[in-house]
Amino acid sequence: MIIREATHNDFEAIWPIFHEIVSAGETYAYARDTSREEAQRLWIGVPRRTFVGEVDGQVVGTYYIKTNQEGPGSHVCNCGYMVSSSARGKGVATALCEHSQVVAVALGYKAMQFNFVASTNDGAVRLWQRLGFEVVGRLPRAFKHPAKGYVDALVMYKWLGT
Amino acid sequence: MIIREATHNDFEAIWPIFHEIVSAGETYAYARDTSREEAQRLWIGVPRRTFVGEVDGQVVGTYYIKTNQEGPGSHVCNCGYMVSSSARGKGVATALCEHSQVVAVALGYKAMQFNFVASTNDGAVRLWQRLGFEVVGRLPRAFKHPAKGYVDALVMYKWLGT
Numbered sequence: 448m449i450i451r452e453a454t455h456n457d458f459e460a461i462w463p464i465f466h467e468i469v470s471a472g473e474t475y476a477y478a479r480d481t482s483r484e485e486a487q488r489l490w491i492g493v494p495r496r497t498f499v500g501e502v503d504g505q506v507v508g509t510y511y512i513k514t515n516q517e518g519p520g521s522h523v524c525n526c527g528y529m530v531s532s533s534a535r536g537k538g539v540a541t542a543l544c545e546h547s548q549v550v551a552v553a554l555g556y557k558a559m560q561f562n563f564v565a566s567t568n569d570g571a572v573r574l575w576q577r578l579g580f581e582v583v584g585r586l587p588r589a590f591k592h593p594a595k596g597y598v599d600a601l602v603m604y605k606w607l608g609t
Numbered sequence: 610m611i612i613r614e615a616t617h618n619d620f621e622a623i624w625p626i627f628h629e630i631v632s633a634g635e636t637y638a639y640a641r642d643t644s645r646e647e648a649q650r651l652w653i654g655v656p657r658r659t660f661v662g663e664v665d666g667q668v669v670g671t672y673y674i675k676t677n678q679e680g681p682g683s684h685v686c687n688c689g690y691m692v693s694s695s696a697r698g699k700g701v702a703t704a705l706c707e708h709s710q711v712v713a714v715a716l717g718y719k720a721m722q723f724n725f726v727a728s729t730n731d732g733a734v735r736l737w738q739r740l741g742f743e744v745v746g747r748l749p750r751a752f753k754h755p756a757k758g759y760v761d762a763l764v765m766y767k768w769l770g771t
Contacts, residue, residue: 469680472680475681476678476680476682478679478680478683479680481680516638516724516725516751517638517639518631518634518640518641518643519634519635519638519752519755520638520751520752520753520762522753523748523751557750558750558751562678562724563678583746583747583748584745584746584748584764585745585746586685586745586766587720587745587768588719588720589678589682589685589720589766591683591684600682602748602764604748604751606749606750
């Protein structure tokens with residue numbers, strides 16, 4: 448897989464991945480009916496950088512990186528990752544997350560935080576833990592799952608500095 | 610104290626309070642040199658509602674309320690509170706926080722979350738605990754304090770529903 452910085456032109460390939468994941472309502476804190484225009488703003492416009500992972504010229508995954516809190520919190524970044532359903536289980540998320548940690552350090556960040564991981568998303572929680580992230584917070588019933596109702600959301604965190 | 614919804618005209622009275630607190634860099638995740646224009650955007654423009662507390666026609670405190678996460682997290686709100694240094698220790702923050710919880714329920718929120726409370730801000734932590742908030746997360750060294758260096762930040766949370 449090649450991981451490269453995304454341009455606004457890449458949004459055509461990102462949108463089906465974004466829409467599939469967000470409309471399911473099981474993992475991301477975006478409105479399930481987020482429009483294409485709003486999605487482009489959220490995923491490419493707002494973040495500091497956005498990347499895509501390509502296999503044979505096809506975008507199979509994407510992530511963004513942005514500053515999580517300004518001022519006294521600006522040394523901590525936040526990332527979001529999405530992988531096409533057709534490319535799951537092939538290490539794409541691992542590769543994107545490892546890439547994002549290198550980019551984070553290059554941009555001067557000292558830590559990475561995931562603010563809102565659905566506790567029902569076992570696969571993601573285990574993956575982030577394997578990559579060195581710790582659960583540092585549990586938000587009681589903060590995530591409304593479409594099938595399971597109000598479930599806890601987790602805050603995960605990794606110090607990147609040496 | 611009268612608590613009423615703020616208008617953009619109130620920003621003239623809010624700005625000295627905002628600037629004093631934010632430029633100190635000890636409590637809020639805003640850039641210490643946040644401009645007046647940006648402060649107005651952050652405190653009144655972005656949030657869903659902003660309120661001021663007045664004593665004898667003088668604004669002594671203010672708070673905002675906004676949705677903390679969209680989509681599956683949109684039943685949880687976030688608030689920020691500021692009290693003029695001349696009005697501290699008089700229960701202003703308590704009154705503002707209690708008011709905000711009533712407003713939150715009226716707006717349909719089920720819980721309130723503070724994302725980034727400096728662990729060094731003992732007074733605030735104790736106050737929020739007294740008002741029913743629990744520490745549900747601890748972000749290691751996520752807050753860069755101007756005198757104490759990297760200190761932990763706390764995530765605090767209260768379920769407002771019955």
